[in-house]
Amino acid sequence: MPSFDTVLKADAVELRNAVDQTNKEITGRFDFKGSNAKVDQKEFDLTIHADSDFQREQVLDILRNKCTKRGVDAKFLVEEKVEKVSGDKVKQLIKVKNGIAQEDAKKIVKVIKDAKLKVQAAIQGDTVRVTGAKRDDLQATMALLRKDLADLPLSFDNFRD
Template sequence: MAESSFDIVSKMDMQEMTNAITQTEKELASRFDFKGSKSTLTLEKETLVVVSDDDYKLGALIDILQSKMLKRGLPIKNIDYGTIESASMGTVRQRLKLKQGIDQENSKKINTLIRDAKLKVKSQIQGDQIRVTGKNRDDLQAVIQLLRKADLTVDLQFTNMK
């Protein structure tokens, strides 16, 4: 019987993220409470810079963005919220880091969860992803179910099922 495998990754589709930002900007233009506001969203590589008039409007802007992300199937778990800081002309700014890949801490946690499940599979860390191999596909499916229920700080996708 051949070995089966799959990869555990944590990625954010940047094209979909751009679409979510565009939809958020369209909603801002049509909302009465944001009329005349200096609210903007700027995507700089892996960081989204959110600027608004005050803390309340910044929170509302992030709520709109999160709802648009969820509608597009983007994980909001993969956002690392920076501190709210003062910006020019009386505005406030917050940097949202978009996490790509699984960091070392979560990789170790995932490996420990898989090992403690006592399934006949092997898992190995390969950079920012994890490859799980095993002879029985049912064991691989059990690993996927286990990780979906696990409380991790990143959203996981399961790819390359062979």
């Protein structure tokens, strides 16, 4: 029986490349000369360090642009609150979405059931497996999820016939 997995995960290699390119651009820009602005990465947690709130916004804008150019959707980036470190220096934690949250998984299943397509959706950890009798039904489900859940950067893996 044909099936596919609905997943929510950013490409780790492209994310690393986007962070490296961001740091490289920061060191080369005139408006960042002499500042300690940078982006640190630990797995799927990014930390922006900057000398002022304005510079933090600039670094965040550069990071979003580099992520988009590298094929990592900017919707993966979830901004946490800004912390003051010392003086005017600030830092901000950016979490990168990895895996479908439970409430989002329930929303995906609800959208599929409300569409009355001849497919079944099952939550399996941080993925949602969709199974159906016909390949066309599965492709219609993919199109439906892309349209109705545009705020989630979903991708589809393990398409099996």
